[in-house]
Amino acid sequence: MQNYSFLSLARNALTGHKNWQKAWRSPPLKEKYEVVIIGAGGHGLATAYYLAKEFGITDVAVLERGWLGGGNVARNTVTVRSNYLRDQSIPFYVKSVSLYEGLTKNLNFNMMHSKRTMVDVVHNYPKMRDLRRRQLTMDIYNSTYEKISVDRVRQLIPALTGGGAESRLPIIGGMVHKDAGVNRHDAVAWGYARAADALGVEMHQRTAVTSLLRANNGDIHGVETVKGPVKAKKVVVAVSGHTTTITETASLRLPLRTMNLTAFVSEPIKPIVDVIVNCSDLGFYFSQSDKGELVIGGAPDSAQSFRRDIKQHVFEDTVGAMLELFPSFKNLKLLRQWGGHLDITPDASPIMDETNVPGLFVTAGWWGGYKAIPAGGLTMAHHVATNSPHPLMEAFSYNRFKNLDYILETGTTTAR
Amino acid sequence: MKNLNRLESGGRIDRSKSLSFSFNGKLYYGFEGDTLASAMLANGLHVIARSFKYHRPRGIIGSGVEDPASLIELLEEEASGNNLCTNVKLKEGLKAKSINCWPSVDFDVGAVVQYFAKFVPAGFYYKTFKWPTWHLFEPFIRRAAGLASAPKEPPKKGHFESRNAHTDFLIIGAGPAGLLATLMAARSGAKVFLVDQNTEAGGSLLSLKLNINQKPAMAWVESAVKEIANMSNVTHLQDSTAWAYREHNLVIINEREVENVSIIERSWRVRAKNIIIATGAIERSLVFPNNDRPGVMLASAVLTFVNRYSVKPGDNMVLFTNNDSVYSYIKDLKTAGINILAIVDSRKHIASAVLAEAQNVRVVLNSIIRNVNGYKKVNSVVVQSLVDKELETIPCDLLAHSGGWNPVVHLHSQSRGTIKFNDRIASFVPDQFIQNSISIGACNGTFTLNEIFNETKSLLCGVSAHSKPLVYEGKLECSKQSYSIEALWSIDLSKEKNKAFFDIQNDVTHDDIQLALTEGYSNIEHVKRYTTGGMGFDQGKTGNVNIIGMVAKEQGIDLDDVGTTTFRSPFIPVSFGSINGVREGSVVLPFRHTPITKWNLENGAFMYEAGARWRRPGYFPIGGESFQQAVNRECHAVRTGVGVYDGSPLGKFELKGENVGEFLDLIYTNIISSLEPGNGRYGLMLTDDGLIFDDGVAFRIDKHRWFISTSSGHSDAVYQHMLKILAFDHPEWDVKITNITNQWNNATICGPLARKLLKKLETDIAYDNGSFPFMTFREGHIADIPARIIRVSFTGELSFEINVSPRNMLVLWERIIEEGTEFGILPVGSEASHVLRVEKGFLSLGHEVDGTVDPYDLGMDWLMSKKKLDYIGKRSVHLRRSLGKVRKELVGLLPNNPNDAIPEGAPITPDGKKVATEGFTTACVWSVVNERWVGLALLENGHNRHGEEACVRMKDEIIRAKITKPVFHDSDGKLLRS
């Protein structure tokens, strides 16, 4: 893999930037691979990378319907954090955060990971109690969360001028999550793809999978694509939002519902907020990108949808909530908005497991799956390579629903 | 006050109204009808801003929303960050300044970046700034980015508003197509909503001097506007932009010029049966070296400044084109006194009729612009012949260019309509319509007036939303026009040293796109994201198609196969204030009040939201009392005398019908149907996956009438749950439910002296324990007020819940306080209620019931009927428990040190070690009856661990506590039955 540094940049500058290698190759599609991963989004690419890097499995093809990195990794609010409630979840996200922090170095690609802390703005006492519970539970897993005063909240977020004592929702305090950060989503996809490619993994864009193929004994046998059949004994489905569309072709039903989550950005402005702001009582959160845009997320639309759309009333509610706390944003302008779909399980925690179709693995049910990309990829790779789940993913088994054994996380950001 | 570049006459400005404005601190003058851009050009201002990355000087390029570069920041009253000066109406006293430059727009230190441009190609940051850490570089990058500053304060004057409208036809765009469509639709009697983003109707006719029926086209426009102004079925908005096209034909409009001056902007949500998109077309840039220099403008913009604003953007001009449209401008430009030195046309041949329009101006065919000289203003251009590559330098101060026209397909695309590439006009045009809409005119790829009118007439004939057919009776004879183009996405730049820009705002050059393709970022989405092309304030309205064209050329594929990036809303940036409209303050999340909110406030209550938007008193501190002192005092009153609280927020429902008994047996875990009239029962509701959903009481009024009460927080959810079951699972049942939460308020008097107080209040109900026992209710009067009194208890004391109608609530409350004074009555807030229920081990939703527990976990399995074959949740509770998994169960906690408080939520771990939790503290309060801290917890296997020690793990300490039964007061319940 070509090294990226100031030096290599300078060297290439002198030759007119003509000698840069392709970030990934475009090899012909083979008939057979050891592992096929459906979906070149964050989780698919990370799984491919760790399969090659950690387990030496390089005969891997990532098949992508559209363009590489065009999954939900292309349309999210890039918040990385580990302030979860349950023992099953916290260590998983702690691992993910730490992997993110080392990703720039390990992939030789600048993820621009900015560990800039998240501030939860709290308006009611039950919420404060809930966050306190999180704080003490997170401490067990070395994730940091601290209670701060209203004054400190305002110091950290100078633009927060609403929420005074006489307002509808007075701020009563806050929590600081220092481990939280933001980074550059395209870089995550491209960095994983480039590093996986260097290890021998093949990326195939515009190669839609039309169905899963099963052998006579029921085991997974490969996939049918628009470019013909591809054999593989192990297939990973990593197609957030479209999981059931794929798995139903193998007569496998999964407890998933697809819905729409939207986000939007403001016009680019000079730095105005240095932390990630989360106002879960009001249902919005945002951070400022390095480019200067405020990246704002709100509540999902509960209705089932496969359409990347904006629900006007959901959007207006989010804007209203934001202006209540940040009235100076009234004259700030909306620049761009978009929607993505995600599939959600009955307990809103993910499924990462081998299904009851032998050889068919799914990583699905991600709601806020961006932060989980590194740990999700690593643990899925472990499962695929060793045929046994990684300890950090055990709780997120497919079988938990058979026993109605839920992992209920009530989110700290509206969209987890 | 003379404007340097203002023409003597003409234009659509009002020369009688002179307006002053300041730019970068200097005072200038313009006229009513100017945009900030036209006024700046009139005053000879050319360098308006600096570019995003290289800080190169940027001038005015377009004349409207398409302008990619002329960003300024508005100050003071109008304060807002990035604004295109082509889009800002001139107002008296307007103050603007340049963005992204220091110390000034004329001398910007940041421009030094261009000399290092080689070292900062597209995506350079992905390859660098990694060592030692990104955090070292990030602050500098952030400060450099971001363009304008955000306003520090909300607008000082005025407010925003929103409105809804329903219409038969929404017509977007009041150019020739939109106006004709409006006339046709409106004359048929249909309801029409016409919206246009310009300050006046006319669209392209405001700039192009064409004739309709041998008269100036604007005369036709004016008569059309006049006609529709008199039609009551037409709503006509100018200076208003349709920026989003949502599902089910909903369009969102931002109206900027509102008749009421106190309204800053208004947002419209318009739902239309038919939508007619007539949004016109935007001129495309040409890509050549230094195409960003101030003085390089879109040809259509030059014409607009001349004809509409009466401003001459330059004296000596060269035109560069690949299509016919500029030829028709020659007459007007010459009339304005502009010296046209040459028309450089990249095509080999043009039609003779087109050539005739050049009026003897030199036309240089088969040639391109090779370079532009001048740093802050064009001073000459280099023309190159494509035949012999010969170069010719032509001195000039203005270069106008036209790369063709992009139909504004944004709204069509947002509506989920598809687009396809049309070779004839070298542009993307609408293909399939998904929603009930059509595109007409230039936005449909139809560029000449005659064709536009014909197309409008024929396409509208097919629209059948209204009973009458849409026809246009009159004649429409138009000036002759023609249009042809040969695509030119970029001139050949293979050996070029100078920068040629595809995205003038984000400084995306030819080299950047080449680099993206070299590195394999070959999908158009990759190119966009890698180079940031088209991601600026203008969202690439003039440049994106060139990028697509170039990628297609490089890859040897069709533009359709490259595809476009997504056209996302908003069409233009819109203020969050207008999107939000009137949602402000108390309207954001309205409080729910009870009739005694005012009394509470007057009596010193500390009020806050206590779930479900109810505003309730937390406690009633007296003097300088602390929280704990106040709560203790209130608890003490209830335990030893009498207290009163407002239980009005409890969810209350009356159920009527023959099958109510069966229904309640289905939704509660225990048997309710066997109740005798006048009696009630405490019950649990589960979800069908076997988790506790709500708890409350159910009473039978008579044979077919019942009422139930639920927790305040869940009452809406319970209502929904009940109606859903009746609608879908048991439509055959006769059960009618009325939500009476707001019809009955209640004051609950509780404490050993409650009965004495009742006596003093005077009631016609027999209230001795024999005739009115626990868990019964009686109807009658109290203090002469009709009341329904219920004997339930959430405090563990003798308790009467007195329900009255809201109009009597305050009267009752004040009587209770008055008569209770002699018994030391105190109003009790929700904090004291919390203490009292913890002492009793009564469960609370949100504390013990956190969405994971079943009745067994709480020791309430006695409430799960064994006789009933089915009730909601039964099967799931048993299924889950059949696995024999260790469950977290409700226990009491007595801290070893009675003065140790355990924070609510604190985890319990084995021996207090730093390992996975085995439970957590759900509540911990200072118990007035025990004079110590007592807690409740959910603990693994807790029911079998009474007497053992639990270790609450804090960050720096371990709090040890004895595990007990979860009840600390009156464990056999004698008091509440007393």
Next chain:
Amino acid sequence: MLLIHCPFCKNRNETEFVYGGPVGANRPDPNLVSDEEWVDYLTMVPNPMGPVYERWWHARGCDQWFIICRDTVTHEILENPSEEP
């Protein structure tokens, strides 16, 4: 924001309604099904790309629950769906 046709109140904005999920299997008699069938009923819902029957509650209107058939891709509400839920 959908325009939902309430059978009682005609076309109203989505903001007046509460979404009640897709129509899955009818609630079986819990005493007559296996564990697997019961869990299936609780957790599995139709998730098609295309028309799906779903429940809506006119919470800020007539208070009635009803079923519509809506396409999850186009969001179009089908007036005459081909088959019953």
